[in-house]
Amino acid sequence: MITSKTRFTTLIALFLAFSNLCVAEANKEEWNLPVQLNDQNASVLFEVDSTWHLVVGKTSGVSGSASLTDKSNPQSVSIALSLPIKQFDTDNSSRDERMREVMFAETYPTVEFTGSGLTGNCTPALVISDGSCNDFIKGSLKITNVEKEVSIPVTISYLQSGSFQVEGAYAFKWGDYGVEDPSIIIARLNPVVTVKFKISLSQ
Structure with a gap:
């Protein structure tokens, strides 16, 4: 026998499930933002060719955030990303020490990227529908005491986990x-x- 209490409990459970679904869908419409950026969800590598071989470096200690400045505009992506130079690693300690010297890491300890929006036509709905979308993110890149405006090509993909992946x-x-x-x-x-x-960018 189904009691009034059972019906009430069932209704509450359905309401909560529906609410969670609505929140998840709303988050997708906003690229699952805002999010704090760290080594778990952001990776940065750098490559430079040399006389002998290709030098590949990795970073750690990534910090920053990503959000929308206007929740009704999915292209209003704002990013602040900081990379500590002392944690750049090319798998060669003497080369890493020289790299810190030429980048004046004692005076300018981080590389900073500030993103101020997508300039193409990518939206969460389009990426979910097509699987991926190519776009550009505008912003500024600061290394040492020099800051320049940049436009960086990116590919935004939608994963089965419900996450968006941004590569560039x-x-x-x-x-x-x-x-x-x-x-x-x-x-x-x-x-x-x-x-x-x-x-x-995960939920």
């Missing part, structure tokens, strides 16, 4: 940001470095 790569001349040439006589470094990143 950006190549630039490190000399343009006040970084000294770390090359030595027997090994020259290409003046262009490529930064690759991946960010997961």
